[in-house]
Amino acid sequence: MNINERLRDALGEYRDQARVSPDLFDRIEARTQRPVLLRRPAVSFRTLVPAAAALLVIVTIAVTLVIRTGGPDEAQVSSGAAGGCAGNLYAINDGTVSRIDAATGAVSAPISVDTDPGTSPQAVAIAPDGKHAYVTSILRSATDLEGNVGDGTVSVIATATGKVSAPIPVGKEPGTVAIAPDGKHAYVTSLDGTSGEGTVSAITTATGKVSARIPVADAPGAVVITPDGKHAYVSSAPRAVGPNIPTAGTVSVITTATGKVSARIPVGKGPGDVAITPDGELAYVTTFDGTSGEGAVSVITTATGKVSPLKAVGKHLGGVVITPDGEHAYVASGDYGVGDAEATVSVITTATGEVSAPITVGSVFAPVAVRGGSVLISPDSEHAYLISFDILFDDSGPVGPVATVLVIDTASSAVSARIPLGRTGDFAPVPLAICPARSAPRRP
Amino acid sequence: VGWGDERLTGEVSADVALAGLYRSHGAWLVGLLEVFVGNRATAEDLAQEAFLRTYRAWPRLRDQDRAAGYLRSTALNLARSGFRRRLVEMRHASSPARDELGADVQVVLREEQREVIAALRTLPARQRECVVLRFYGELSETEIASAVGISVNSVKTHMRRGLAALEARLEPEARLQEDR
Numbered sequence: 001m002n003i004n005e006r007l008r009d010a011l012g013e014y015r016d017q018a019r020v021s022p023d024l025f026d027r028i029e030a031r032t033q034r035p036v037l038l039r040r041p042a043v044s045f046r047t048l049v050p051a052a053a054a055l056l057v058i059v060t061i062a063v064t065l066v067i068r069t070g071g072p073d074e075a076q077v078s079s080g081a082a083g084g085c086a087g088n089l090y091a092i093n094d095g096t097v098s099r100i101d102a103a104t105g106a107v108s109a110p111i112s113v114d115t116d117p118g119t120s121p122q123a124v125a126i127a128p129d130g131k132h133a134y135v136t137s138i139l140r141s142a143t144d145l146e147g148n149v150g151d152g153t154v155s156v157i158a159t160a161t162g163k164v165s166a167p168i169p170v171g172k173e174p175g176t177v178a179i180a181p182d183g184k185h186a187y188v189t190s191l192d193g194t195s196g197e198g199t200v201s202a203i204t205t206a207t208g209k210v211s212a213r214i215p216v217a218d219a220p221g222a223v224v225i226t227p228d229g230k231h232a233y234v235s236s237a238p239r240a241v242g243p244n245i246p247t248a249g250t251v252s253v254i255t256t257a258t259g260k261v262s263a264r265i266p267v268g269k270g271p272g273d274v275a276i277t278p279d280g281e282l283a284y285v286t287t288f289d290g291t292s293g294e295g296a297v298s299v300i301t302t303a304t305g306k307v308s309p310l311k312a313v314g315k316h317l318g319g320v321v322i323t324p325d326g327e328h329a330y331v332a333s334g335d336y337g338v339g340d341a342e343a344t345v346s347v348i349t350t351a352t353g354e355v356s357a358p359i360t361v362g363s364v365f366a367p368v369a370v371r372g373g374s375v376l377i378s379p380d381s382e383h384a385y386l387i388s389f390d391i392l393f394d395d396s397g398p399v400g401p402v403a404t405v406l407v408i409d410t411a412s413s414a415v416s417a418r419i420p421l422g423r424t425g426d427f428a429p430v431p432l433a434i435c436p437a438r439s440a441p442r443r444p
Numbered sequence: 445v446g447w448g449d450e451r452l453t454g455e456v457s458a459d460v461a462l463a464g465l466y467r468s469h470g471a472w473l474v475g476l477l478e479v480f481v482g483n484r485a486t487a488e489d490l491a492q493e494a495f496l497r498t499y500r501a502w503p504r505l506r507d508q509d510r511a512a513g514y515l516r517s518t519a520l521n522l523a524r525s526g527f528r529r530r531l532v533e534m535r536h537a538s539s540p541a542r543d544e545l546g547a548d549v550q551v552v553l554r555e556e557q558r559e560v561i562a563a564l565r566t567l568p569a570r571q572r573e574c575v576v577l578r579f580y581g582e583l584s585e586t587e588i589a590s591a592v593g594i595s596v597n598s599v600k601t602h603m604r605r606g607l608a609a610l611e612a613r614l615e616p617e618a619r620l621q622e623d624r
Contacts, residue, residue, distance in 0.1 A: 003611045003615055
């Protein structure tokens with residue numbers, strides 16, 4: 001047999017033996033109506049009120065980043081020399097990393113973080129000095145056909161040259177990464193073991209070695225470091241009964257000097273992203289109730305660990321980010337029924353806790369509004385950045401989804417630019433990170 | 445026009461479309477996904493998600509052929525990355541129920557077929573997708589281009605490279621003779 005015949009034979013075997021569980025259609029049909037457990041008994045949707053539009057509560061892998069910005073005396077933006085970091089965003093899309101010039105919308109050629117074709121980048125963060133971008137990846141090649149958890153790595157991109165370091169092995173299925181304000185350590189969340197045990201790996205950036213592995217609560221998502229570098233806040237959103245129904249979540253507080261968890265703070269269901277005010281006093285955590293889809297923000301007073309009453313914000317919250325002046329928190333959310341959806345941003349005034357009405361910034365194809373997760377603020381506070389998705393068509397049929405960076409003018413809340421990134425490798429998150437204003441490190 | 449309002453549009457409603465698409469593509473899609481992910485339980489989870497997303501996209505698709513294209517491309521995307529991590533998270537929570545399903549069935553292969561699948565595993569993702577869609581899916585180059593999200597010319601390139609790599613791995617002797 002030649003190679004074509006052998007392929008037809010082996011793959012034909014899959015086709016010949018293809019069977020589906022008898023209840024698969026019932027499971028799909030049940031999920032078209034409302035949030036259900038993955039294995040819920042089937043409900044015929046014709047018996048349900050059609051107006052009860054389906055809300056698929058999705059698992060948000062919130063992408064978190066710490067934006068370091070200078071005070072007023074340091075606010076001048078570096079001249080944006082070729083290859084410099086300032087003024088750029090980094091995005092992960094379709095298995096590669098792209099650098100986006102936020103002013104011109106120019107998107108760089110894709111940067112592959114690893115020669116291994118099974119590498120799947122998950123999150124990106126930029127060091128406070130702007131010299132390096134840290135990218136977490138899951139390696140699929142070894143485990144691709146078994147569907148097992150994948151080994152994780154962190155690759156470091158030199159922002160000036162685009163050169164990528166040899167990948168640093170971390171735990172399984174890494175999530176997000178954050179870099180300490182002094183740039184000496186990077187912290188990476190991962191899911192180890194078979195039951196989702198959470199781990200945070202601390203990497204010493206100078207050596208590229210993992211210097212500590214810190215157990216945290218199961219299913220960790222976001223990690224952020226306080227501005228003084230003394231603590232890391234890690235959200236964990238274990239799911240009790242299915243992918244869409246988060247149970248009570250926690251934020252683990254790590255004392256970075258000792259590498260020990262000093263507190264576990266209950267914050268409500270399904271915590272996603274975390275952002276800390278520039279003065280380090282408050283931590284904002286997005287949460288969502290998987291049953292109702294309602295989103296809320298928990299505010300932790302970092303000194304006491306006390307959690308303020310949850311503020312209802314919108315549906316299906318994604319990322320949260322705090323403006324450099326600490327006055328506002330921006331929360332990304334997506335509300336969707338069966339058809340199209342709206343991507344919205346809500347603005348919280350941190351001093352009063354007042355929440356603005358959600359500002360619609362885009363019409364987004366169904367369940368992806370918050371998959372992108374992140375919302376970013378430019379160092380000068382003039383722009384916010386958010387991902388939206390669209391389905392496009394050409395002669396051959398649907399093309400897409402296509403991810404677009406929405407540039408939002410914070411003063412007017414209007415979308416001032418749309419930067420298309422091209423087709424996504426999923427309706428998957430398109431994690432973003434933003435370069436700090438200055439390329440020189442800031443010493444506190 | 446309201447969702448599924450056939451009286452006004454004369455079009456097929458989303459639930460009718462879903463049922464039709466499931467009948468024509470359900471087992472086919474699970475089998476295809478099993479090639480990529482290696483077990484039926486994961487393949488079914490991904491297929492479930494792909495059908496659900498196609499259902500949601502129906503207001504924009506409004507056509508069975510377009511929906512089939514959208515379904516293939518969504519399924520491939522889901523198998524590729526991103527969503528897999530969330531599947532792992534689901535797994536932690538839902539394993540007891542999973543065992544009752546008996547969905548951990550796997551395709552039974554002969555030794556020489558296993559060799560082919562093992563060789564496929566070593567290909568870069570795009571090459572693997574092109575080859576599998578052609579020999580499992582029997583799709584045209586245009587359909588493969590749409591499903592993988594690349595141009596027809598790229599499909600040709602990936603296909604040629606993928607087949608050459610497989611041949612080098614599986615049929616080194618045939619290859620040598622050709623070279624002579």
